[in-house]
Amino acid sequence: MAKVKPLTNTQIKQAKPQEKVIKLADGDGLQLRIRPNGTKTWLLDYINPETKKRTSISLGSYPELSLSEARELRAQARKLIQQKIDPKRARETQNNEKQQKLQSTFELVAIKWFEVKKTTITKDYSDDIWRSLKLHLLPSLGKEPIDFITAQKMIETLKPIEAKGNLETVKRLCQRINEIMTYAVNTGILNHNPTAGIKAAFLKPKTKNMASITPDDLPNFLKTLNRASIKQVTRCLIEWQLHTMVRPGEAVKARWSEIDFENKLWHIPSETMKKNRAHIVPLTEQAIEILEFLKPISRHREFLFPADRDPKKHANEQTANAAIKRMGFKGLLVAHGLRSIASTALNEQGFDPDVIEACLAHVDKNEVRRAYNRTDYLDRRRPVMKWWSKFIEQSEKGLPENSLEGLKVVNE
Structure with a gap:
């Protein structure tokens, strides 16, 4: 030829x-x-x-x-033919990959990540996550192919938020961006996470502990609470949170259907809890008294603490906080800080720290310890809750410190 x-x-x-x-x-x-x-x-x-x-x-x-x-x-x-590869097929595959990447916008990947994420957290928390993405990231980056997003581009998006002093918001967004990008890597959309270290480009927010008072200040708080010009349901809400040691968001969502009067237990479903892990609260006599007081007010409703405007819904999570501020404790105590009072008092009395953590529904961050410590200490928590409620009751009566000596640790 x-x-x-x-x-x-x-x-x-x-x-x-x-x-x-x-x-x-x-x-x-x-x-x-x-x-x-x-x-x-x-x-x-x-x-x-x-x-x-x-x-x-x-x-x-x-x-x-x-x-x-x-x-x-x-x-x-x-060269491809020598490697036994059909050039036409190789080009089609490459074009399909490019098309997939172009269609994999940051918003679409974020939606897919969020569908998985929200199954592990509470509805309120998931709503907060999506609201932050929708407000701060999706308007400028939502339609951008995720493969085109660089660390520099993401940092430029977050810098104006930092400039406003919203450092905690920047911190949370960095965490969520990293999770979305990691999801993209794990699902084969990206080869690597280009935003893994972007948090180092921003100022760190100062650690700010929840405002709380000491157990010694509890009598004054309870005295003020009893004299405060607030609604009875709000007063009961604060007392309920104090006796059960739950978080504000968990307290307002308490349903009558979750209360086991016979066994004196409150079964909180996983979707209500912060870590999406069901929790059982042993109810003391004082907690039962609160329920008895609430029966004529809300027993015919779904929630123990119904909202004023729409009784079919639960009270706002900020209801207790607003009342505590009006009582003169602004900057001194927040609703979440009621848990800190309990933790301090119980630790000072020498209760088992693991049992106290179980009362507070804290999940051990140590995965190994958590694996070996699956019990919720229900039986051991009952006397702890009983002691705490009695401590609150004695504090409410304004008894001197030496009158509480009989409330030492009991091993029932």
Whole structure:
């Protein structure tokens, strides 16, 4: 077979269309096809390494794709053929991957991540997460292909938030961005997480503990609570949270259907809890008294503490906080700080720290300890809760410190 003489740029430019399609060969399968309408297209003829049949692939149009560029594509295709790879199939796969990446916008990936994330957290927390993404990230980055997002671009998006002094917001957003990007890596959308270290580009928020008072200050707080001009349901809400040691968001969502009067237990479902882990609270006599007081007020409702405007819904999580502020404790105590009073008092009395943590529904951060410590200490928590409620009761009566000596640790 005669060797094909390579084409020249001049030859290609001077080639005129004819009544039928003509092909100008450059050698090694590369051809320039010229249609009657004047369009010129580069083709590569080759033997498919998979089917062993002759086939062709279009490389592009002339003059957009020059002679030298067409030859470079031919060389790349021949290298694939030597590796037993069909160039056409390889290009289709590559195009599909590019299309998938273009369709995998930050918003779409965030939505897929969120569908998984929200199954492990409470509804309120999941609402907070999506609200923050919708407010701070999706407007500017939502339609951007996630593959195009760089650390610099993400930092530029968050810098205005930092400039406003919202450092805690920036910290939370960095955590959520990192989770979304890690999800993209784990699902094959990204090869790596380009935003893994962006938190180092921002100032760290100062650690701020929840405002709380000491157990010694509890008598004064309870005295003020009894004299405060607040609604009875709000007073009961604060007392309920104090006796049960739960978080404000868990207290307001308490349902009558969750109360087991016979066994004196409150079964809090997982969707209400912060760590999405069901919790059981042993109810003391004082806690039962609160329930008895509430029966004529809300027993016919779903929630123990119904909202004022819509009794079918529960009270707002900030109800207790607002009342505590009005009582003159602004900056000194928040509703969440009631748990701290209990923790301090119980630790000072020498109760088992693990049992105290169980009372507070804290999840051990040490995975090994958590694996070996699956019990919720229900039986051991009963006397602890009993002691705490008695301590509150004695404090409410304003008895001197030495009158509480009889309330030492008991092992029932």
